[in-house]
Amino acid sequence: MTNRSLVDSIRDRFATADRILIVSHIRPDGDAVGSLLGLGLSLQARGKIAQMVIDDGVPSSFRHLNGSDSVRNRPEGDFDLCVTLDCSDLMRTGEALTGYGIPDINIDHHATNSKFGRINFVDTQAVSTTEIIIDHLENWGLPINLDIADALLTGLITDTIGFRTANITPKALRMAARMMETGSDLSRLYHQVLLTKSFQALRFWGAGLSTLERDGPMVWTTLTMAERIAAGYGGRDDADLINLMSAIEDAKIWIIFVEQPNGNIKVSWRSQPGIDVSKVAMGFGGGGHPAASGAEISGSIDQVRTDVLQDTFRLINDNHKQIEPNGMKNE
Numbered sequence: 001m002t003n004r005s006l007v008d009s010i011r012d013r014f015a016t017a018d019r020i021l022i023v024s025h026i027r028p029d030g031d032a033v034g035s036l037l038g039l040g041l042s043l044q045a046r047g048k049i050a051q052m053v054i055d056d057g058v059p060s061s062f063r064h065l066n067g068s069d070s071v072r073n074r075p076e077g078d079f080d081l082c083v084t085l086d087c088s089d090l091m092r093t094g095e096a097l098t099g100y101g102i103p104d105i106n107i108d109h110h111a112t113n114s115k116f117g118r119i120n121f122v123d124t125q126a127v128s129t130t131e132i133i134i135d136h137l138e139n140w141g142l143p144i145n146l147d148i149a150d151a152l153l154t155g156l157i158t159d160t161i162g163f164r165t166a167n168i169t170p171k172a173l174r175m176a177a178r179m180m181e182t183g184s185d186l187s188r189l190y191h192q193v194l195l196t197k198s199f200q201a202l203r204f205w206g207a208g209l210s211t212l213e214r215d216g217p218m219v220w221t222t223l224t225m226a227e228r229i230a231a232g233y234g235g236r237d238d239a240d241l242i243n244l245m246s247a248i249e250d251a252k253i254w255i256i257f258v259e260q261p262n263g264n265i266k267v268s269w270r271s272q273p274g275i276d277v278s279k280v281a282m283g284f285g286g287g288g289h290p291a292a293s294g295a296e297i298s299g300s301i302d303q304v305r306t307d308v309l310q311d312t313f314r315l316i317n318d319n320h321k322q323i324e325p326n327g328m329k330n331e
Contacts, residue, residue, distance in 0.1 A: 006121050010105055011140045013119070017081035019049045021100065024085045025092040026055045027237045027266070030158025030193055033062040033071075035085040035107075035129040037151035041067050042142040051075055055094030059235055064192055065154060066147040075100065083107065086129040088287040089114045107132060112278055112287030127165070127172045130155025134175045149182035154189055161243055162194050166273040166291060201239035203231035208241050208256065217252035217316060219245060220309065222301060225259045236260055238268060246270045253277060253312060257305050260296065265304040268294045269312070275319055280311050 014020070022040050024032035036052050043050035053075050058068045074096065084103045087093055088110040097103065106117025109126040126132045130152040137144055144152075156176050160168050163176070180186055197205075207227035213220055223238055233239060238256045245254040252275055258266040267284065269277035269292070276290040284307075286295020297304045 003123075006119065007136055007139050009119055010107075010121060010136075013081055013105060014043065014046075014048075014140050014142065017048065017079075019051075019077065019079045020081045020083065021051050021053065021075050021079040022083045022085065023053045023075075023087075023093050023096045023103070025087045026094040027235075028054050028056060028059060028062075029237075030062060031128045031130055031155040032086045033058055033065065033068070034151045034153070034155025034158070035133055036071065037065055037067045038130055038133050038148050038155070039083070039085065039107075039137075039142075041148045041151065042137055042144065045143050045145060045148070046141070051077070051079070053096045055096045056236065059237075060198065061193060061196070062154065065151050067151070081105070084117060085133075086110075088112045090116045091285075110288055111290070112282055112293075125169070127167050127169060128155045128159035130159070131172055131175050134178060135171075144179075144182055146183040149179040149184040150189060153179040153184045153186065154193055157186075157190055158193050162190060167289070197239070198233075200232040200234070204228060204233040204239050205241050205244070207231060208238070212245075214251070215309075215313075217250070218255070218309070218312060219248050219251045219253070220255040220257065220305070221245070222257040222305065223259065224301065225261065228259075236266070238266075242268045242270055253316065255308065255312065257301055257308070259301055264296045264298050265301055266294065266296050267304065267308055268292075275315065277312070277315065280308070280315050283311060284308065 020043055022036055024036040040050045040052040052071045054071055057073055058071050062068060082100055082103045083105040085107050103117045106120045108122050109124060109129050111124045113122045123132050134152050153176060208221040208223050211221050238258050242256045252272045254270045256268045260266055271277045271291050273291060278288050278290050278293040281287055281293035281295045284295040284297050288294055
């Protein structure tokens, strides 16, 4: 199905559905929340009943966005249409879709997307799922107002870490400008979602920073449940510590191991351009982007860390073998 026919198919499904379930992923980031609110509020503005669901709810760092208080942990009722956003596979929805079967529409930008929906609109050139939504809301016959623009711009800001990731494009910047023209305050949103941190989050950072380890080009740390409780941090993520770690000079890969309440270990990778950590993440049942990926792995922290570091070192070595001493790639 061509991109044009996909857009038309989604427009027709939105036009004919009255009750729409919209779901994004567990441990939601700004793109998950922003795409959920952006599409959900737009459908509601068109007169649809749009129920927005995230298994873990909306993190405190995004609750300033209008509409966030209406996001549920579980769906209620029957629906004509089910849409997933920013999910590379069905497992990423957690328990939010239990009993609802295969989603009708899967909208995402991850290269590792498993195409699990009946209609799969996966644009890997987009820097965020919110970019896809901004680009096509008008084609889908849906409006953009200030609240919608704030949500969508939030996704652009967070998934590009303030428009500074290697995959940033002129198109993404034009999408941001469109949201600003609608009335979104870029400076305010940037400060809210990237610079403002809770006291508890910084205490949690302290635990991770105090146990930083390094071996050559790779840097990693671990965050345990005990450290989360001691810090008073309520989230199940790393409080964006991985983005701070990626500023460490002369490193090529950064990893955080975060112990989860269910006993699994959430692993997040970041890498310099040219090193595709999604290959390692997929080997552990995860996925994401070449330079930013994740996986949730069963096992003890010690065993998971050993396995992940071993496979990631192998990736570094394989990548190094492809480069000759003069810096040219082997043919």
